[in-house]
Amino acid sequence: xxxxxxxxxxxxxxxxxxxxxxxxxxxxxxxxxxxxxxxxxxxxxxxxxxxxxxxxxxxxxxxxxxxxxxxxxxxxxxxxxxxxxxxxxxxxxxxxxxxxxxxxxxxxxxxxxxxxxxxxxxxxxxxxxxxxxxxxxxxxxxxxxxxxxxxxxxxxxxxxxxxxxxxxxxxxxxxxxxxxxxxxxxxxxxxxxxxxxxxxxxxxxxxxxxxxxxxxxxxxxxxxxxxxxxxxxxxxxxxxxxxxxxxxxxxxxxxxxxxxxxxxxxxxxxxxxxxxxxxxxxxxxxxxxxxxxxxxxxxxxxxxxxxxxxxxxxxxxxxxxxxxxxxxxxxxxxxxxxxxxxxxxxxxxxxxxxxxxxxxxxxxxxxxxxxxxxxxxxxxxxxxxxxxxxxxxxxxxxxxxxxxxxxxxxxxxxxxxxxxxxxxxxx
Amino acid sequence: xxxxxxxxxxxxxxxxxxxxxxxxxxxxxxxxxxxxxxxxxxxxxxxxxxxxxxxxxxxxxxxxxxxxxxxxxxxxxxxxxxxxxxxxxxxxxxxxxxxxxxxxxxxxxxxxxxxxxxxxxxxxxxxxxxxxxxxxxxxxxxxxxxxxxxxxxxxxxxxxxxxxxxxxxxxxxxxxxxxxxxxxxxxxxxxxxxxxxxxxxxxxxxxxxxxxxxxxxxxxxxxxxxxxxxxxxxxxxxxxxxxxxxxxxxxxxxxxxxxxxxxxxxxxxxxxxxxxxxxxxxxxxxxxxxxxxxxxxxxxxxxxxxxxxxxxxxxxxxxxxxxxxxxxxxxxxxxxxxxxxxxxxxxxxxxxxxxxxxxxxxxxxxxxxxxxxxxxxxxxxxxxxxxxxxxxxxxxxxxxxxxxxxxxxxxxxxxxxxxxxxxxxxx
Numbered sequence: 001x002x003x004x005x006x007x008x009x010x011x012x013x014x015x016x017x018x019x020x021x022x023x024x025x026x027x028x029x030x031x032x033x034x035x036x037x038x039x040x041x042x043x044x045x046x047x048x049x050x051x052x053x054x055x056x057x058x059x060x061x062x063x064x065x066x067x068x069x070x071x072x073x074x075x076x077x078x079x080x081x082x083x084x085x086x087x088x089x090x091x092x093x094x095x096x097x098x099x100x101x102x103x104x105x106x107x108x109x110x111x112x113x114x115x116x117x118x119x120x121x122x123x124x125x126x127x128x129x130x131x132x133x134x135x136x137x138x139x140x141x142x143x144x145x146x147x148x149x150x151x152x153x154x155x156x157x158x159x160x161x162x163x164x165x166x167x168x169x170x171x172x173x174x175x176x177x178x179x180x181x182x183x184x185x186x187x188x189x190x191x192x193x194x195x196x197x198x199x200x201x202x203x204x205x206x207x208x209x210x211x212x213x214x215x216x217x218x219x220x221x222x223x224x225x226x227x228x229x230x231x232x233x234x235x236x237x238x239x240x241x242x243x244x245x246x247x248x249x250x251x252x253x254x255x256x257x258x259x260x261x262x263x264x265x266x267x268x269x270x271x272x273x274x275x276x277x278x279x280x281x282x283x284x285x286x287x288x289x290x291x292x293x294x295x296x297x298x299x300x301x302x303x304x305x306x307x308x309x310x311x312x313x314x315x316x317x318x319x320x321x322x323x324x325x326x327x328x329x330x331x332x333x334x335x336x337x338x339x340x341x342x343x344x345x346x347x348x349x350x351x352x353x354x355x356x357x358x359x360x361x362x363x364x365x366x367x368x369x370x371x372x373x374x375x376x377x378x379x380x381x382x383x384x385x386x387x388x389x390x391x392x393x394x395x396x397x398x399x400x401x402x403x404x405x406x407x408x409x410x411x412x413x414x415x416x417x418x419x420x421x422x423x424x425x426x427x
Numbered sequence: 428x429x430x431x432x433x434x435x436x437x438x439x440x441x442x443x444x445x446x447x448x449x450x451x452x453x454x455x456x457x458x459x460x461x462x463x464x465x466x467x468x469x470x471x472x473x474x475x476x477x478x479x480x481x482x483x484x485x486x487x488x489x490x491x492x493x494x495x496x497x498x499x500x501x502x503x504x505x506x507x508x509x510x511x512x513x514x515x516x517x518x519x520x521x522x523x524x525x526x527x528x529x530x531x532x533x534x535x536x537x538x539x540x541x542x543x544x545x546x547x548x549x550x551x552x553x554x555x556x557x558x559x560x561x562x563x564x565x566x567x568x569x570x571x572x573x574x575x576x577x578x579x580x581x582x583x584x585x586x587x588x589x590x591x592x593x594x595x596x597x598x599x600x601x602x603x604x605x606x607x608x609x610x611x612x613x614x615x616x617x618x619x620x621x622x623x624x625x626x627x628x629x630x631x632x633x634x635x636x637x638x639x640x641x642x643x644x645x646x647x648x649x650x651x652x653x654x655x656x657x658x659x660x661x662x663x664x665x666x667x668x669x670x671x672x673x674x675x676x677x678x679x680x681x682x683x684x685x686x687x688x689x690x691x692x693x694x695x696x697x698x699x700x701x702x703x704x705x706x707x708x709x710x711x712x713x714x715x716x717x718x719x720x721x722x723x724x725x726x727x728x729x730x731x732x733x734x735x736x737x738x739x740x741x742x743x744x745x746x747x748x749x750x751x752x753x754x755x756x757x758x759x760x761x762x763x764x765x766x767x768x769x770x771x772x773x774x775x776x777x778x779x780x781x782x783x784x785x786x787x788x789x790x791x792x793x794x795x796x797x798x799x800x801x802x803x804x805x806x807x808x809x810x811x812x813x814x815x816x817x818x819x820x821x822x823x824x825x826x827x828x829x830x831x832x833x834x835x836x837x838x839x840x841x842x843x844x845x846x847x848x849x850x851x852x853x854x
Contacts, residue, residue, distance in 0.1 A: 042465050193540050301710040304723075
């Protein structure tokens with residue numbers, strides 16, 4: 001099946017909204033082996049819409065049209081489909097009865113604007129919409145099945161799974177596709193690629209290898225197409241894990257905080273955080289994971305020096321002499337947090353997120369990070385050449401991964417981060 | 428200028444990532460009066476890429492190609508441009524010297540994979556990339572200017588503003604478009620629309636009104652097209668602010684935490700947070716704003732009951748009798764945080780983010796929020812019917828906005844949030 005997608009709406013062209021609908025379609029179709037061949041987006045422009053519909057129909061088996069079914073004058077999809085198929089627009093009885101029911105359920109009277117949604121190309125079939133006022137439209141043109149759906153994501157989602165997938169499965173062959181995504185932290189995309197091609201020179205042809213750089217975690221995606229490739233997929237997974245070893249944090253949707261929480265759960269360790277420059281981001285990422293409370297009693301955001309002293313017991317003279325961004329303060333913050341939170345392990349970060357606050361000795365981007373336990377504490381100075389938001393994201397990601405490595409017993413620093421490390425003497 | 432966009436990458440077709448790059452392009456071009464005419468997305472498929480490049484060039488003055496310049500084998504943009512223009516691929520000296528400098532700055536050796544990024548169509552011009560390893564490509568085909576950029580958003584952004592916009596301004600007519608975006612919190616889109624059409628029935632024809640629901644903040648966008656509309660725009664802004672009054676948080680990019688920090692700075696108040704169910708998100712959002720340290724000494728993430736007692740002095744018997752999610756605990760958390768952090772005002776939240784942990788009396792989504800100062804403390808119970816991530820986002824947004832209202836002296840609760848409020852007696 002050759003499947004094309006046409007999305008429409010001025011809001012898509014003006015950058016007012018980001019198109020998440022076509023990603024939703026792709027995600028729903030992917031496990032069935034259907035991949036979108038080509039996707040076109042145009043504004044609310046009738047001649048252009050007609051031209052694109054006609055061309056995409058000529059070049060595919062199915063055309064999904066999304067958007068432009070609303071009640072306003074710039075919703076042009078029904079009109080365009082009618083023109084392309086040379087049919088008149090007229091009131092569609094099923095669409096009208098759907099709209100009447102929809103309004104009744106909401107104690108709402110039928111507005112003139114809504115009535116526009118019942119005027120469809122003559123003799124078209126409708127696609128039921130379980131959530132919204134606009135029905136979808138189904139027609140054939142040039143031997144291509146056209147399916148038009150509204151742009152509201154929740155309506156589209158329901159129509160895709162309840163109506164469109166069953167319809168397409170009845171007409172087209174669907175496939176068995178298994179996908180496996182591994183999260184990798186601390187290696188760049190080119191390093192991963194190199195390591196994999198060195199370690200696995202004879203990569204099997206029926207397993208597709210892909211990458212997705214969703215910083216700070218890199219995704220390695222293995223796709224097997226066919227019913228009997230489960231074993232081969234598992235074998236490839238093991239080879240990838242061997243090649244990338246402790247940089248693999250796990251099978252996605254595992255996240256860095258998720259991997260840490262799982263490791264802590266397995267090792268029955270509780271974890272805390274003392275944050276200055278990340279300002280709560282580490283704690284917030286940990287608690288974004290359901291069940292974080294099993295291992296995370298809490299943390300302290302000691303943004304000011306006053307709180308570093310009052311809540312974490314950092315020495316006033318060290319703060320003055322070594323400065324807030326120093327090894328001793330980071331280690332004292334961690335000791336203080338471990339004690340205050342009664343946790344087994346933890347991480348402390350103190351740094352200069354910028355844009356202000358840097359000095360020649362300690363430029364913006366400098367951070368001291370201390371991690372581990374009372375008895376096994378490590379610390380490291382790094383300088384990240386990133387702007388504030390990216391700096392906070394990377395420090396937080398590194399903190400979570402250093403703790404994970406500590407828990408699972410890996411001593412090595414994440415490779416990609418080594419280039420940002422600085423000797424303590426540069427303090 | 429007729430401007431088309433071609434984005435490429437299997438990850439876009441497989442639903443692995445949502446294309447935010449074309450929205451970024453549109454946002455950057457909008458103030459110059461340039462609107463994208465047509466946008467096409469295809470996977471990593473060389474013949475299809477070549478065909479689309481050729482067709483889009485035939486139908487436009489400028490073609491922006493995004494993606495496919497990376498170091499891996501499935502990055503095909505350079506190859507496709509070379510094929511379309513019938514040129515060989517060869518090592519480009521400027522691209523090579525860019526890459527060498529880039530690697531030197533990172534103490535990184537030049538990898539074979541990276542070297543692929545220096546192999547470009549013969550005699551093409553390059554577009555400088557200030558952030559990444561891959562340079563952009565500039566060529567002409569069928570009288571159309573082709574500009575290829577990498578898919579990494581931060582690299583694209585920098586290249587658009589520093590390289591591509593100046594280049595296009597030198598060649599094509601640009602317009603004077605002034606856009607003003609106001610952030611609104613606590614009103615839904617239809618309410619805003621209604622209030623504005625009631626308050627300003629004679630909306631001027633040369634000022635375009637638009638909305639963008641980027642939850643939790645709604646954007647109201649005013650666009651004036653023409654050189655002499657500055658005064659009219661300011662007048663419209665005042666009318667909008669009058670109609671929506673204290674729901675307007677300010678001109679974007681002001682954020683909820685930004686508006687609170689600014690208000691605290693003006694009123695010389697320091698602010699702290701005691702977080703249970705938001706787990707550090709409030710502190711993290713506050714410290715995402717540069718200069719947060721002026722007003723934010725820090726906060727406490729008291730995720731466990733133990734820490735609520737130990738760090739915030741919440742009474743053990745109240746925790747046992749009323750439960751962690753109760754008015755008295757929220758208020759004690761706030762008192763404790765104000766004292767521990769030495770802050771003038773603060774907010775405390777305790778709730779059930781889910782998916783587990785709910786009960787018939789206190790379902791998932793229940794939250795108690797306490798805000799204000801020692802002498803002027805308020806509290807409210809709400810139940811949000813959202814899943815974990817959205818719950819944490821909304822609680823955090825509401826907390827920040829309640830504090831802003833407290834600081835600027837507005838007593839009313841944000842209207843849109845009132846429907847989630849519950850009487851204390853339902854505890």
